[in-house]
Amino acid sequence: MKGNPVEANYKAHLFICTNDRGPNGKRPSCCHAGSQELRDQVKAGCKEKNFPKGSVRINNSDCLDRCENGIVAVLYPEGRWFTNLKPTDVNLLVQAVEEAVKGK
Numbered sequence: 001m002k003g004n005p006v007e008a009n010y011k012a013h014l015f016i017c018t019n020d021r022g023p024n025g026k027r028p029s030c031c032h033a034g035s036q037e038l039r040d041q042v043k044a045g046c047k048e049k050n051f052p053k054g055s056v057r058i059n060n061s062d063c064l065d066r067c068e069n070g071i072v073a074v075l076y077p078e079g080r081w082f083t084n085l086k087p088t089d090v091n092l093l094v095q096a097v098e099e100a101v102k103g104k
């Protein structure tokens with residue numbers, strides 16, 4: 001029904017900031033630190049894990065307001081934040097997703 005809350009069934013819903021303020025932004029942008037590459041690799045890594053259908057979602061997000069500590073990501077439902085990520089931190093995030101799916 002329109003406007004009613006729905007219950008999400010994701011065991012792991014990861015948001016990775018891919019915000020881009022452009023080269024002259026007043027604050028850093030996660031995009032310029034390689035967050036799109038990280039997001040794409042994490043998504044591919046999660047796909048390889050073959051998690052149960054509908055249990056995981058990996059999303060781009062707009063600014064999470066921790067720009068000076070980018071790349072930034074947050075994993076729900078636990079609300080676990082990751083800061084100062086590098087584009088190579090793929091395994092760290094895939095492992096966090098896996099732990100959430102397994103309820104660890």
Ligand code: FES
Pocket residue numbers: 017018019020028029030031062063064065066067068070072
């Ligand atoms: S641009 Fe990524 S947290 Fe602000």
